[in-house]
Amino acid sequence: MSDNKLAFEDFQPGRRFALGPKTVTTEEIIEFAREFDPQPMHLDEAAGRASILGGLAASGWHTSALFMRMMADSFLLASLSHGAPGIDFMEWRKPVLAGDTLSGHSTVIETRPLRSRPGVGMVKFRHEIENQKGELACLSENSIMFAMRQSLEMTS
């Protein structure tokens, strides 16, 4: 089964993976905000309009979680991912408003074998998420660990 999955060796610099599209609904924005970020501009249309966000807007952390799901559906669930140690940076460039449709891509920037974990390599990505107007809504870079195919062949 693992043979068909994306291994460290498959992530060459420059390779791009499409993300989305995903339309964000009012109900999703409010549900996430109630649990994790109950600031008024994420809970209420009028409060959102009165804020610098200009409308009922998703929490930045909601946008980040939606981006994670887009990555999972695009390539992570079809890979030998070992997870990520963190986020190098994340910029919420534009408000994500109710009804917006997000899409984008993850591009491999660089890769390196991990000395501390033989058979595992680190892949650094640049992630760009746009809204339906083509505006950059979210920009991020982070590194994700993947098992090497070579190591699987050696141990099986």
Added chain:
Amino acid sequence: MSDNKLAFEDFQPGRRFALGPKTVTTEEIIEFAREFDPQPMHLDEAAGRASILGGLAASGWHTSALFMRMMADSFLLASLSHGAPGIDFMEWRKPVLAGDTLSGHSTVIETRPLRSRPGVGMVKFRHEIENQKGELACLSENSIMFAMRQSLEMTS
């Protein structure tokens, strides 16, 4: 009402805000993962134990969202926050396992008025979240915008 809320002027470098405690349950971990990060180590105890995380572990994005909620409850909802433009970095240092209790603090590092938005200032924080063993589970820095009290007085 705004008079009682924390304004930009109240965030002096060195001031600390306690976060949590928050115990993370199996059900919460699985519910978040199903929606946003359906990788096996976040959905299934056995898969978690087999992974480098060592047990059913919260998605890093779930830990981040829980951290957001801890900030909201600690000081953001009692402040004149205008939201945050992003995250400078976030490190998921230790797996957050089912049953773990998270707590920590946000410390003001530096503050500056925003030239682009008169009456608003930017406050940079360092955020540290520990588990119940005192291990640093999550480390992050980001900046959050707050209205100035002075500006409110001038416009009211």
